[in-house]
Amino acid sequence: MRETCVPVYLSTFSLYTFPMFNYKTQPIENFEFVEIAPASELPNGERLFVEVGDKPIVIFNIAGQFFAIGDVCSHDDGPLGDGDVEGHHVVCPRHGAEFDVRTGKAMSMPAVVDIPAYPVQVKDGNIFVGIPKG
Numbered sequence: 001m002r003e004t005c006v007p008v009y010l011s012t013f014s015l016y017t018f019p020m021f022n023y024k025t026q027p028i029e030n031f032e033f034v035e036i037a038p039a040s041e042l043p044n045g046e047r048l049f050v051e052v053g054d055k056p057i058v059i060f061n062i063a064g065q066f067f068a069i070g071d072v073c074s075h076d077d078g079p080l081g082d083g084d085v086e087g088h089h090v091v092c093p094r095h096g097a098e099f100d101v102r103t104g105k106a107m108s109m110p111a112v113v114d115i116p117a118y119p120v121q122v123k124d125g126n127i128f129v130g131i132p133k134g
């Protein structure tokens, strides 16, 4: 799958591109959906840590909706999923960067790079997370 990049101007003289990882914007046929667990095992306000292939993922149930993001902070590669949840933001427990669990977008310093946000489906009462093919 081709990543989309966004240009970011960090100073007057430099231009960097950071990859965008909101996979939910990609066509659904680009994903393999992996069964995770019964939805009943992830009640409102809870989170579930899983590893799919080599990807650490945390799945949140926020007000009855499921959101899956990478469980690695883009600031310093710390685990993110144990952080406090404020609305749809998770706060990294190490240095306080916030990420939107709906999009993976880095919302505050010290993180400036987004994290993966994976599509989630519930079928027959089971949670599936979409992992990009290839």
Ligand code: FES
Residues within 6 Å of the ligand: 073, 074, 075, 076, 077, 078, 092, 093, 094, 095, 096, 097, 110, 111
């Ligand atoms: S490792 Fe998450 S803010 Fe530093």
